[in-house]
Amino acid sequence: xxxxxxxxxEAMIFxxxxxxxxxxxIPLAAGALILAACSPDAAPAPLVTRPTLTPVPPGTPNANxxxxxxxxxxxxxAEPYASVNTDELGxxxxxxxxxxHYNNYYEFSTDKEGPAQLAQNFQTTPWTVEVSGLVxxxxxxSLAELYTxxxxxxxxxxxxxxxxxxxxxxxxxFHLGDLLKMVEPQPQAKFVKFTSVLRKDQMPxxxxxxxxxxxxxxxxxxxxxxxxxxxxxxxxxxxxxxxQGAPVRLVVPWKYxxxxxxxxxxxxxxxxxxxxxxxxxxxxxxxxxxxxxxEVDHPRWxxxxxxxxxxxxxxxxxxxxxYADQVASLYNGLDLRANY
Ligand code: MTE
Numbered sequence: 001x002x003x004x005x006x007x008x009x010e011a012m013i014f015x016x017x018x019x020x021x022x023x024x025x026i027p028l029a030a031g032a033l034i035l036a037a038c039s040p041d042a043a044p045a046p047l048v049t050r051p052t053l054t055p056v057p058p059g060t061p062n063a064n065x066x067x068x069x070x071x072x073x074x075x076x077x078a079e080p081y082a083s084v085n086t087d088e089l090g091x092x093x094x095x096x097x098x099x100x101h102y103n104n105y106y107e108f109s110t111d112k113e114g115p116a117q118l119a120q121n122f123q124t125t126p127w128t129v130e131v132s133g134l135v136x137x138x139x140x141x142s143l144a145e146l147y148t149x150x151x152x153x154x155x156x157x158x159x160x161x162x163x164x165x166x167x168x169x170x171x172x173x174f175h176l177g178d179l180l181k182m183v184e185p186q187p188q189a190k191f192v193k194f195t196s197v198l199r200k201d202q203m204p205x206x207x208x209x210x211x212x213x214x215x216x217x218x219x220x221x222x223x224x225x226x227x228x229x230x231x232x233x234x235x236x237x238x239x240x241x242x243x244q245g246a247p248v249r250l251v252v253p254w255k256y257x258x259x260x261x262x263x264x265x266x267x268x269x270x271x272x273x274x275x276x277x278x279x280x281x282x283x284x285x286x287x288x289x290x291x292x293x294x295e296v297d298h299p300r301w302x303x304x305x306x307x308x309x310x311x312x313x314x315x316x317x318x319x320x321x322x323y324a325d326q327v328a329s330l331y332n333g334l335d336l337r338a339n340y
Contacts, residue, residue, distance in 0.1 A: 001243075005045040019246075023334065024269045059082075062233070063149060063152075064151060067147065068173060070147070071142075071147060071239065072148075074173075074234060075172050075234035075237065076237075082154065082236055084156060085155050087158060087303055089322060091158075091168055091308070093168045094168050094169060095164070096236045098156065098310050102167075102309055103115040103243045104161065105245070106210055107203035107263075108205060109205065110210065119241075122202050122263075123202060124247040124263075127142070127143045127247050127248070128140045128143075130266050132267075132268050133193075133269035134186040134188050146231070146233060147233070150179060151174055152173060153173075155172070155173065156168065157171060157253035158253060159257050161256065161285065162290070164302075164307060166269055166306045166307070169235060170236055171234070172235065173234065174231055175230060175231075176224050179267075180269075185269050186269070188271045189233050189269035190220065190270070190271055190334060191218065191219065191269070191271070192218060192221060192267060192268070192274075193267070193268045193270050194266070194267055195266035195268075196216070196261055196263045197265045198213055202311055211278070212280050212281070213277075215279075216274060216275070216277050217261040217276045218275075218288065226326070227326070228323060229252050230251050231249070231251075232249050233248050249261060249263065249264060249266050254324075254326075255290045256290040274288075285300070289334075289336070289339045291336065291340075292326070294318070295336075296337050303317055304317060305317055
């Protein structure tokens with residue numbers, strides 16, 4: 001592996017990747033080519049402070065008893081809404097515009113701005129998430145059931161892409177653990193495999209061999225049960241936009257963004273480690289764990305620093321993306337260099 005200690009500028013990354021693409025004769029490497037091609041971004045818009053969300057009663061069933069127009073209160077705001085202006089480290093939230101116009105969603109486009117345009121007509125209703133595998137109570141959840149059965153809240157998380165850019169995002173959603181507990185994982189279940197929708201007629205790039213479709217990701221069961229791990233159904237107090245992975249996506253804030261799979265239709269409990277779409281495409285570059293780690297470089301660029309979208313300059317990358325207190329103990333005894 002050709003590890004580098006300094007971060008090349010983005011034009012250089014693109015050139016390096018193009019060269020690599022020419023050398024590698026397999027079509028799936030095209031994904032690795034484009035994943036590193038970041039582009040400049042716009043200045044942040046002013047932030048607005050509004051009152052905190054109305055609390056929803058805890059517990060299931062009917063965790064969101066107070067549905068508003070069929071939506072949990074956390075998604076029912078008419079305009080983009082967040083209860084705070086900053087994350088817990090004091091850094092400003094990215095704007096709604098930034099978060100919804102700088103996306104990675106390869107089913108639609110390999111450009112950051114492409115998904116906002118090309119996902120506009122993607123159909124998110126009806127939608128079903130099938131939960132199966134090593135569980136006592138397999139079942140399918142409609143979107144309405146996800147809305148009513150699980151307590152929705154706001155979660156302000158940093159998203160750190162493996163390409164070394166980041167954002168602060170006010171998600172709305174619920175603990176993945178609440179859903180898993182409802183289906184009762186069996187003791188042999190060690191991993192959770194997530195699968196995105198396969199819909200070649202609505203997702204143009206699924207007709208091209210950029211990745212092996214449908215997009216797949218995975219977590220260990222203990223990672224999936226961690227309280228930081230959510231299924232997001234909304235952002236800025238409204239249902240997710242299509243380009244963000246509507247109607248339901250995973251968010252695992254201490255891992256590189258590619259783990260946070262969009263448009264989920266299937267969740268399976270397994271005893272074998274799932275092979276994610278990115279690991280399948282480039283196993284030396286994208287591992288199963290993908291924990292944000294400033295000390296372990298990507299083979300083609302440094303992970304020591306990152307570019308916050310909307311800001312000038314670079315900032316130091318934090319171990320586990322700043323969530324080490326909550327998750328570092330999950331990896332006691334694991335060599336994080338070998339398990340990248
Ligand atoms: N999920 C699917 N189905 N397809 C994708 O291309 N891209 C991943 C992840 N989830 C991706 C996906 C990557 S590389 C990142 S960084 C995040 O989504 C980006 O999320 P965002 O567009 O909401 O910022």
